[in-house]
Amino acid sequence: MTDAPDIGELNPADRTLMGPGPSDVHPRVLRSMATPLVGYLDPSFVEVMNDVQEGLRYVFRTDNEYTLAVSGTGSAAMEAAFVNLVEPGETVLVPSNGYFGGRMGEMAERAGGDVVTVDAPWGEPLDPADVEAAFDEHQPTVLGFVHGETSTGVRQGDIDELTDIAHAHDAYVVADTVASLGGVEFRTDEWDLDLVYSGSQKCLSAPPGASPLTLSDRAMEKVRNRETRPNSWYLDLEGLWSYWGDDPQYHHTGMTSTLYALRESLRMVAEEGVEAGWARHRRMAGALKAGVEAMGLELLPADEHWLPSLNAVRIPGAADGDALTTHLLEEEGIEIAGGLGDLAGEVVRVGCMGHSARPSNVLRTVGALGRALEVQGVDVDTDAGVAATNRELGE
Amino acid sequence: MTDAPDIGELNPADRTLMGPGPSDVHPRVLRSMATPLVGYLDPSFVEVMNDVQEGLRYVFRTDNEYTLAVSGTGSAAMEAAFVNLVEPGETVLVPSNGYFGGRMGEMAERAGGDVVTVDAPWGEPLDPADVEAAFDEHQPTVLGFVHGETSTGVRQGDIDELTDIAHAHDAYVVADTVASLGGVEFRTDEWDLDLVYSGSQKCLSAPPGASPLTLSDRAMEKVRNRETRPNSWYLDLEGLWSYWGDDPQYHHTGMTSTLYALRESLRMVAEEGVEAGWARHRRMAGALKAGVEAMGLELLPADEHWLPSLNAVRIPGAADGDALTTHLLEEEGIEIAGGLGDLAGEVVRVGCMGHSARPSNVLRTVGALGRALEVQGVDVDTDAGVAATNRELGE
Numbered sequence: 001m002t003d004a005p006d007i008g009e010l011n012p013a014d015r016t017l018m019g020p021g022p023s024d025v026h027p028r029v030l031r032s033m034a035t036p037l038v039g040y041l042d043p044s045f046v047e048v049m050n051d052v053q054e055g056l057r058y059v060f061r062t063d064n065e066y067t068l069a070v071s072g073t074g075s076a077a078m079e080a081a082f083v084n085l086v087e088p089g090e091t092v093l094v095p096s097n098g099y100f101g102g103r104m105g106e107m108a109e110r111a112g113g114d115v116v117t118v119d120a121p122w123g124e125p126l127d128p129a130d131v132e133a134a135f136d137e138h139q140p141t142v143l144g145f146v147h148g149e150t151s152t153g154v155r156q157g158d159i160d161e162l163t164d165i166a167h168a169h170d171a172y173v174v175a176d177t178v179a180s181l182g183g184v185e186f187r188t189d190e191w192d193l194d195l196v197y198s199g200s201q202k203c204l205s206a207p208p209g210a211s212p213l214t215l216s217d218r219a220m221e222k223v224r225n226r227e228t229r230p231n232s233w234y235l236d237l238e239g240l241w242s243y244w245g246d247d248p249q250y251h252h253t254g255m256t257s258t259l260y261a262l263r264e265s266l267r268m269v270a271e272e273g274v275e276a277g278w279a280r281h282r283r284m285a286g287a288l289k290a291g292v293e294a295m296g297l298e299l300l301p302a303d304e305h306w307l308p309s310l311n312a313v314r315i316p317g318a319a320d321g322d323a324l325t326t327h328l329l330e331e332e333g334i335e336i337a338g339g340l341g342d343l344a345g346e347v348v349r350v351g352c353m354g355h356s357a358r359p360s361n362v363l364r365t366v367g368a369l370g371r372a373l374e375v376q377g378v379d380v381d382t383d384a385g386v387a388a389t390n391r392e393l394g395e
Numbered sequence: 396m397t398d399a400p401d402i403g404e405l406n407p408a409d410r411t412l413m414g415p416g417p418s419d420v421h422p423r424v425l426r427s428m429a430t431p432l433v434g435y436l437d438p439s440f441v442e443v444m445n446d447v448q449e450g451l452r453y454v455f456r457t458d459n460e461y462t463l464a465v466s467g468t469g470s471a472a473m474e475a476a477f478v479n480l481v482e483p484g485e486t487v488l489v490p491s492n493g494y495f496g497g498r499m500g501e502m503a504e505r506a507g508g509d510v511v512t513v514d515a516p517w518g519e520p521l522d523p524a525d526v527e528a529a530f531d532e533h534q535p536t537v538l539g540f541v542h543g544e545t546s547t548g549v550r551q552g553d554i555d556e557l558t559d560i561a562h563a564h565d566a567y568v569v570a571d572t573v574a575s576l577g578g579v580e581f582r583t584d585e586w587d588l589d590l591v592y593s594g595s596q597k598c599l600s601a602p603p604g605a606s607p608l609t610l611s612d613r614a615m616e617k618v619r620n621r622e623t624r625p626n627s628w629y630l631d632l633e634g635l636w637s638y639w640g641d642d643p644q645y646h647h648t649g650m651t652s653t654l655y656a657l658r659e660s661l662r663m664v665a666e667e668g669v670e671a672g673w674a675r676h677r678r679m680a681g682a683l684k685a686g687v688e689a690m691g692l693e694l695l696p697a698d699e700h701w702l703p704s705l706n707a708v709r710i711p712g713a714a715d716g717d718a719l720t721t722h723l724l725e726e727e728g729i730e731i732a733g734g735l736g737d738l739a740g741e742v743v744r745v746g747c748m749g750h751s752a753r754p755s756n757v758l759r760t761v762g763a764l765g766r767a768l769e770v771q772g773v774d775v776d777t778d779a780g781v782a783a784t785n786r787e788l789g790e
Contacts, residue, residue, distance in 0.1 A: 030431065039417065
């Protein structure tokens, strides 16, 4: 049997987080987690939960009553969406143009759904005409799409068109905003979404673990009228609502410290103003994009589909993506990520999210990326890149 | 659309946590969460995860390779157990002698299992002879039981007998140690358990959100040889192990800050020594029990089934349980809990877990409980109770 292990002082590396999340967490949010705990039904904790709900409605741009934080990461919120909204035998339409659309399909299948896809190349958004055609062909009950694809850096536009098509077919629309909520314009009510979820550790800059989710009355009605129970107890939205709704009852133990943190990060979103936050992400990521392009590199998506919070930069032919990310981490203390799925080895992914979307991070990352490519003997104009980023930051 | 909400400074009430969890969190653990984040695949985070695994093996008393923390609360770990170990159509035997045995049945059913129960009254443990009879009658594939029933304060003994019976029938045994791990003797390997899970916010005194789970090679073999995929993606143990095993790959985003906290709490368990920790819980809860009994009150379970970490105190006939817990919270700043399920109105539940299992908390809780009963006009001898607790604390 194991002896007592010798665990030393906690001392993780000092990093600048410019990957796909977690992003840098503001000192105010870090400090909030050092607050002593209260019980999960304590009246003062119920106030914390109410504040979280108000903050989430604000950042989701919704008046949805059914707004809460799932006790898990963004993937738990994704599973909550599909496990509740899909009944066995229903047809679910998901996109094939990125890693997380694929994950939606995986979850919808495990929920008993028949999964069909609407296709677009990795690096491009869905075309509403293709979605319409898929609806005519398959008559799905649920359409899932990804607002900001972390794997490709593509922003899905035309969202009101997607919801119009789905609603004309009496279907429900689920939006993944894990990599975009709080960083890129998203309007739950105006665009008529049925269920939207996100993560806490990206543009909201809280630690991972409490994941925003909101659904309309119509979507909750579908959940309440299911013929079969969702096959997850932990993520059953009726159960979760018994805790998050008025007159909170025990369902599972609320995530005290994680919700303290999410509350503080939402408080900071409210202080800055959500539209000002979107503008800051666009400005900071714009400076990063300008620098990368001035250096001679290209982003994967076309400009009109650019996702400011996640910049997928094409790796020049001569360069080794793994060596690039390793060099940045080990020599510069900067985390960026390699490609995921179909794009492994093709791109590096540079996040620009939340508290990481600030001038010092952006300027330093552009400079370090250039140097790391030079080390590999790739011909890039690092000076021009840094100069371009610096100029954009001054505007 | 919602305007920016006016969210003020985080200011939850100052409480002494003597309920069924969360328990008081040590300042070292609180402070660990203020540590800046690193990426979930950062080499220094992989070290954090390795430390967590070593600490968990130590507190579980196991050499199981497959040892990890589930990214969710104890109920997520429970769901992970049943959703992975139960295939549709298999028979699952769960106990009916408490709230959490019932929850096991609920989850096993949603995993597609046929649930049968082995019965004992609330307040008593399972009798191995009844388990044997249930095995002979139903031939279940999986037996679940609860080591420390949070709803009744009962400690299940005879665990090696239960595993012997199950293994003689080629079945697998799942143990719930949510309310006991680190506080009450439990020996995963010596008692030959197949899968054991727990929570972080009880005797380990970390915040809720990262839930210990360990399973034997034999149990993992069953998971790997399933004919159908588990119907949860988020809790699929093969997927989780692709992240927690050697050569960690992205599955979902690891819970950075929550794992920092769990690591620090496990570090403190290792410093104290796990057997010393069990003894401290027994000593502190023993002082609490002596005080409550000297006051003239009774615990629900018989002495030999007493669970030190959770003390279910019978409410005297004249008293109102809700008024009692409210009085303690509002007038004394102490959280204890009312009865759950069948025991609502019958007991109050006084935890004695982790950093809450210390002299000041115990003495103060006994005194406050006496005063709160006196306020209701119940005839209790508070002075005798406090004196008895104080004497026991000195021994």
